[in-house]
Amino acid sequence: MDATAAVAAVTPSEAETVYELTGVSKTYERNAVVALQDVSVTLRSGSFSSVIGASGCGKSTLLKIMAGLIPPSRGRVVLQGKPVLGPRRDIGMMFQQATLFPWRTTIENIVLPIEIRDGRRAAQEAKARGRELLDLVGLSGFADAYPSQLSGGMAQRAAICRMLITEPAVLLLDEPFSAVDELTRDFMNMELQRICLARQATAFLVTHSIPEAVILSDTVYIMAPRPGRVAEVVPIDLPRPRTLDMITTPYFSDIVRHIRARLDEGAGS
Numbered sequence: 151m152d153a154t155a156a157v158a159a160v161t162p163s164e165a166e167t168v169y170e171l172t173g174v175s176k177t178y179e180r181n182a183v184v185a186l187q188d189v190s191v192t193l194r195s196g197s198f199s200s201v202i203g204a205s206g207c208g209k210s211t212l213l214k215i216m217a218g219l220i221p222p223s224r225g226r227v228v229l230q231g232k233p234v235l236g237p238r239r240d241i242g243m244m245f246q247q248a249t250l251f252p253w254r255t256t257i258e259n260i261v262l263p264i265e266i267r268d269g270r271r272a273a274q275e276a277k278a279r280g281r282e283l284l285d286l287v288g289l290s291g292f293a294d295a296y297p298s299q300l301s302g303g304m305a306q307r308a309a310i311c312r313m314l315i316t317e318p319a320v321l322l323l324d325e326p327f328s329a330v331d332e333l334t335r336d337f338m339n340m341e342l343q344r345i346c347l348a349r350q351a352t353a354f355l356v357t358h359s360i361p362e363a364v365i366l367s368d369t370v371y372i373m374a375p376r377p378g379r380v381a382e383v384v385p386i387d388l389p390r391p392r393t394l395d396m397i398t399t400p401y402f403s404d405i406v407r408h409i410r411a412r413l414d415e416g417a418g419s
């Protein structure tokens with residue numbers, strides 16, 4: 151298939167801005183740690199961006215601020231034209247662990263955000279949509295299975311469905327696949343891309359894997375630690391849909407090498 155044929159008519163670089171973070175800083179008062187200093191991030195509609203950096207450089211802090219879970223000490227966070235002042239319905243988040251409730255079936259876990267938001271009846275009605283999502287991630291037939299009957303990768307896919315059930319405009323992903331094996335992870339990454347392209351979702355991914363960041367992203371934010379800040383913003387100029395064989399191209403290896411060198415510099419600062 152011609153990879154360029156599937157590129158959306160509007161490329162992310164000309165699409166409207168969905169997220170705008172300007173001069174965001176965060177000091178945790180409790181221990182006076184400056185977790186973030188003057189971080190600015192712009193996410194365009196339908197774009198996929200990643201943030202990569204050493205442990206403790208403020209990636210999760212950044213995601214929590216974007217999600218409205220914690221306030222910044224300074225700076226502005228605007229989503230779809232409105233300041234983020236607390237948790238919002240148009241944001242979906244996913245963490246390292248799938249955190250499905252073991253006493254609920256897969257489908258009951260998936261509609262839980264609807265149950266919390268709109269009540270039991272709405273959750274019941276959302277099950278049909280939940281089943282469609284299960285089809286989308288290749289889990290047809292597992293709606294009534296319990297989490298203990300799912301593999302780690304399957305549980306993560308169920309967690310993707312749970313994130314998507316509220317139809318968030320933005321997906322904030324904090325190392326969602328770091329606990330799954332490498333083969334499953336490659337597969338999940340391609341799934342994630344497919345879902346994002348199909349739904350024209352805007353995604354922001356925290357990862358420790360440089361190849362994962364490069365294969366998925368239109369833009370990679372490299373962060374440096376102490377204090378956490380953006381060291382470089384790297385555009386990734388590969389056509390969509392991305393395929394795993396792109397990993398073997400010279401362009402891919404050059405970008406990976408460049409990012410690794412910047413991270414090595416940052417780690418020493």
Ligand SMILES: Nc1ncnc2c1ncn2[C@@H]1O[C@H](COP(=O)(O)OP(=O)(O)OP(=O)(O)O)[C@@H](O)[C@H]1O
Pocket residue numbers: 178180181183184185203204205206207208209210211212378
């Ligand atoms: N709730 C908190 N209270 C005080 N300090 C915190 C809190 N959360 C994080 N920190 C500190 O802020 C800094 C950034 O932490 P954060 O979790 O954002 O880093 P990270 O880049 O996500 O790291 P990792 O890659 O290990 O997940 C660290 O020095 C950490 O100790």
Ligand SMILES: [Mg+2]
Pocket residue numbers: 209210211
């Ligand atoms: Mg983290």
